[in-house]
Amino acid sequence: MTVVGLLLVPLLGAAGLALNPGRAGRLVHGATAGLTLGLAGAVVAAVVRTGPVTALDGLLRVDALSAWLVALIGLVGALVAAEAPRQVPVPASGRFYPLLHLFVFTMLLAVTTDDVGLMWVAVEATTLASVFLVNHERSRASLEAAYKYVLICSVGVAIAFAGTILIYFADIHSLGRPAHALRWTALVRVGPELPVPVVQLAFVFLLVGYGTKAGLAPMHTWLPDAHSEAPAPVSALMSGVLLSVGLYAIVRFKVVADLAAGPAFTRRLLLALGLGSVAVAAAFVWSPRSYKRMLAYSSIEHAGIACLGLGFGGPWGLGGALLHVANHALAKSVLFLLSGRIRAAYGSPAIGAVSGLSAAMPLTGRSFLLAMLALLGLPPFGLFVSEFLIFGAGFRGGHAAVAAAGLGFLLVAFAGLLRATHRMLYGAPPAGGVPEPTGWAAAWPVAAALGLLVATGLAWPPGLAAALESVAGILSP
Amino acid sequence: MTRATTLLGFLGLVLTLLIVWRRSWPARLRLFVMHALLVASLALAVGIYAGQAGLLLVALVVAVLKGWFIPRALARIAAGTPVRPVAAGTSAGTALLAAGGLVVVAYVVMAPVAGRSTLPTAGAVPLAFATALLGLFVTVTGRDAFGHILGFLTFENGIFSLALLATYGLPSIVEAGVFLDVLVIVLIMEGVTVQIRREHDSIDVDRLRELRG
Numbered sequence: 001m002t003v004v005g006l007l008l009v010p011l012l013g014a015a016g017l018a019l020n021p022g023r024a025g026r027l028v029h030g031a032t033a034g035l036t037l038g039l040a041g042a043v044v045a046a047v048v049r050t051g052p053v054t055a056l057d058g059l060l061r062v063d064a065l066s067a068w069l070v071a072l073i074g075l076v077g078a079l080v081a082a083e084a085p086r087q088v089p090v091p092a093s094g095r096f097y098p099l100l101h102l103f104v105f106t107m108l109l110a111v112t113t114d115d116v117g118l119m120w121v122a123v124e125a126t127t128l129a130s131v132f133l134v135n136h137e138r139s140r141a142s143l144e145a146a147y148k149y150v151l152i153c154s155v156g157v158a159i160a161f162a163g164t165i166l167i168y169f170a171d172i173h174s175l176g177r178p179a180h181a182l183r184w185t186a187l188v189r190v191g192p193e194l195p196v197p198v199v200q201l202a203f204v205f206l207l208v209g210y211g212t213k214a215g216l217a218p219m220h221t222w223l224p225d226a227h228s229e230a231p232a233p234v235s236a237l238m239s240g241v242l243l244s245v246g247l248y249a250i251v252r253f254k255v256v257a258d259l260a261a262g263p264a265f266t267r268r269l270l271l272a273l274g275l276g277s278v279a280v281a282a283a284f285v286w287s288p289r290s291y292k293r294m295l296a297y298s299s300i301e302h303a304g305i306a307c308l309g310l311g312f313g314g315p316w317g318l319g320g321a322l323l324h325v326a327n328h329a330l331a332k333s334v335l336f337l338l339s340g341r342i343r344a345a346y347g348s349p350a351i352g353a354v355s356g357l358s359a360a361m362p363l364t365g366r367s368f369l370l371a372m373l374a375l376l377g378l379p380p381f382g383l384f385v386s387e388f389l390i391f392g393a394g395f396r397g398g399h400a401a402v403a404a405a406g407l408g409f410l411l412v413a414f415a416g417l418l419r420a421t422h423r424m425l426y427g428a429p430p431a432g433g434v435p436e437p438t439g440w441a442a443a444w445p446v447a448a449a450l451g452l453l454v455a456t457g458l459a460w461p462p463g464l465a466a467a468l469e470s471v472a473g474i475l476s477p
Numbered sequence: 478m479t480r481a482t483t484l485l486g487f488l489g490l491v492l493t494l495l496i497v498w499r500r501s502w503p504a505r506l507r508l509f510v511m512h513a514l515l516v517a518s519l520a521l522a523v524g525i526y527a528g529q530a531g532l533l534l535v536a537l538v539v540a541v542l543k544g545w546f547i548p549r550a551l552a553r554i555a556a557g558t559p560v561r562p563v564a565a566g567t568s569a570g571t572a573l574l575a576a577g578g579l580v581v582v583a584y585v586v587m588a589p590v591a592g593r594s595t596l597p598t599a600g601a602v603p604l605a606f607a608t609a610l611l612g613l614f615v616t617v618t619g620r621d622a623f624g625h626i627l628g629f630l631t632f633e634n635g636i637f638s639l640a641l642l643a644t645y646g647l648p649s650i651v652e653a654g655v656f657l658d659v660l661v662i663v664l665i666m667e668g669v670t671v672q673i674r675r676e677h678d679s680i681d682v683d684r685l686r687e688l689r690g
Contacts, residue, residue, distance in 0.1 A: 115648075115650070115651075117647060117648055117650065117651035117654070118650060118651065118654065120651070120654070121650075121651065121654030121655070121657075121658065124654075124658045125654075125658070128658070128661045128662065128665060131665050131669070132665075132668075135669070135672075138672070140676050140677075143669065143672050143673060143676060146669055147622075147669050147673065150662065150665055150666065150669065151616075151625055151629070151666075154629060154662050155613065155616055155629055155632065158629070158632060158633055158636060161636055161655070162606075162609065162636045162639060164651075165636065165639055165640045165643060165644060165647065166590065166643075168640075168644050168647060169590060169594070169643045169644050172644060173593060173594065173595075181648075182647070182648055182651070195589070195593055197589035197593075198589050198590055198593060201586065201589060201590070
């Protein structure tokens, strides 16, 4: 029942905050976020101890893959919840906090349900819950971003709906009309008997549809706008975990499609989309006007890298992709949260407006540099390991050309990001200085995330390898 | 049954082609209402034929939601704008030509599904998919918020018909989720459009040009 609790807590928290509890709002917000993280931990612990956990007659099912995402949503959600009150005042925030927790709920539902139809509903609901978060500042630009976001993602996810219908068709076509035809576990059971052309067609729709949500090029056009215009805590959630949820949906269907049609078909598509995304991102990180937009393009790059890992396959590629999703979520959410502090201090999102960051805001500047180095894939941070695993899988698995091209684009993006970071960190600090949040409360979320990144990069805490192995086992049954 | 569903699918496609062709928004809105009622009758026909009482409820919800409630929201979104677009967009002839191509594409893409299905409704599956593609076309070529939303809803109608024809409808929890989604999307779009009009004094999306690069 912990799974049900995990879903109920953010839902009830959102409802409570929507009732406008006044001064108690901060308490409700904190309690909701804390309980969500705690229950996420409990669910993950239960999965590690006893294997897949089910609830509500199998409608909810958390296996190792789901648990990986639940842990990620819990962690990034807690980081964001800790930082949000600094950037969006709690009592005067109206619908911001209810929607924030509702957004977390929809993402948790998407990764904990076994029913791919309900998963579709939940993924669509993530868009609907977050539109007004993107538009929170109500500026012209944020309005435009919200409009593009809801339109492009709704159309994309509706394409995924067509794919879901085709999967359902394939299922009932070969099996009559079983009771739980849209359960993922049922699909995996009958996978080898599904009609190949229908499943292939369905996978193309699903990849385009959920790929829109995952930020893969060329369906990524909503992403830089939404990420750059949303308040920083929302950008952190979107970039860190919303994209991961999109990839998660693709992964679930990849398993089914591979069972029916063999891995070659999905591999070609995933490699093409992954490489395309990395290429687009590498071109665009060079010319953004704002640092949040630059971080958004970098998210497309990393979605592409994870997609490449899924395409390369094998324990290295699959495990590497999952690890990469987690590493990127941690690094990118820290960077977005810090970019919110930078924007509050300098009053502008433009890269050109920020200079002398390391002198003017020592703690923020240094953390930004560290998180950026992590994002760039330098040791000792986790992204080095996951990128090493992914590209290693590519070279070892006979996809040397794709892997080499991907690495080339990675280098281009690396240089572009480093150039912009250098501009922001050094140079003359603004005369008169800028206000910087300091102290324990400002430092711990950043320190915790960077600490975890060092852990996945250097220390490999006990259990991580086993967890990745069991996740990769689900992906290649 | 085959004849009835194929006829309904065909009529739906014709209505969608008319939506592509017409330029005045009240006319397009009326066509959309007719299309929604057509989808409702398709659900009714499939429900009666397959003996699924649930689909009768679905037909009712479609008729009320898409035939009445959502068109009212669409009318509010478009209210006050000129009946015909001021700026010249794609000409009706070019649009219809492209639409014809999309219908062919729909038949090719859906061949594995239509050919494999043993249901009597399978013949109309490509028609439903063609409707969806045309809706997508209207969305992509739409020049204002009304065109975008109308296209999206037509697209959704097509996919929904596809579900009815290929699988006799989805499990009820998914159907309920779909209806809720469509409703919330339209309400959100209405909210966003109200703000756009307040900011830009128009729902013409060419004025949305803050974000580039």
